[in-house]
Amino acid sequence: DVQLTQSPSFLSASEGDRVTITCRASQGIRSHLAWYQQKPGTAPKVLIYAASTLQSGVSSRFSGSGSGTEFTLTISSLQPEDFATYYCQQFNSYPFTFGQGTRLEIK
Amino acid sequence: QVQLQQWGAGLLKPSETLSLTCAVYGGSFSGYSWTWIRQTPGKGLEWIGEIDHSGSTNDNPSLKSRITMSVDTSKNQFSLKLRSVTAADTSVYYCARRGVTVVRGVLNIPYNYYYMDVWGKGTTVAVS
Numbered sequence: 001d002v003q004l005t006q007s008p009s010f011l012s013a014s015e016g017d018r019v020t021i022t023c024r025a026s027q028g029i030r031s032h033l034a035w036y037q038q039k040p041g042t043a044p045k046v047l048i049y050a051a052s053t054l055q056s057g058v059s060s061r062f063s064g065s066g067s068g069t070e071f072t073l074t075i076s077s078l079q080p081e082d083f084a085t086y087y088c089q090q091f092n093s094y095p096f097t098f099g100q101g102t103r104l105e106i107k
Numbered sequence: 108q109v110q111l112q113q114w115g116a117g118l119l120k121p122s123e124t125l126s127l128t129c130a131v132y133g134g135s136f137s138g139y140s141w142t143w144i145r146q147t148p149g150k151g152l153e154w155i156g157e158i159d160h161s162g163s164t165n166d167n168p169s170l171k172s173r174i175t176m177s178v179d180t181s182k183n184q185f186s187l188k189l190r191s192v193t194a195a196d197t198s199v200y201y202c203a204r205r206g207v208t209v210v211r212g213v214l215n216i217p218y219n220y221y222y223m224d225v226w227g228k229g230t231t232v233a234v235s
Binding site: 001031032034036042043044045046049050053055087089091094095096097098099100101 | 151152153154156165166167168169201203206208210220221222223224226227228229
């Protein structure tokens, strides 16, 4: 199985900050990576797919980059609604594994 | 707008069978793969498996021997059964749709890119 390791696991930031979350794959997954945002009590919501393509309706504050084994999700200017947990998921090979999550909290 | 509505028993005893069903409303059932994912505080998100409209499945090897997935195209529904549950199967279970976008790459070669774009609200299942 492909292991996805996110860093950091916990991030404290302020409104207006620019933050970056990293997802590293245990083997190359080309660009077959998606990013999700999850708020307490709700299902995850897709933000980015194909490593860098913004899902329709998602704010342009979110951007993704990377290929192979290293990927990043960047939020350009944090808004109150962005404080949540973020996950990456790979679709290069079965089973479609997830990263362990990065919890983003207000400083 | 596609919506997924899921249901199933929320409290099981060890060794019983977990049974969940997810209904698809407002969109096409064929042409997609329909997925089960679970989430626990300790293990995070775990992909369980998927099934398409023809009944073709892909399972997580860690659960494969205990899983049965099925589809009822007449009702636009798909189901999950997980046998011989233990406390370790206590989770929130989600059904979801695997969306796909085709992107033309170098030499105009098409590549499919996937993502989970529609989710059910989740069903909390406790084994005790």
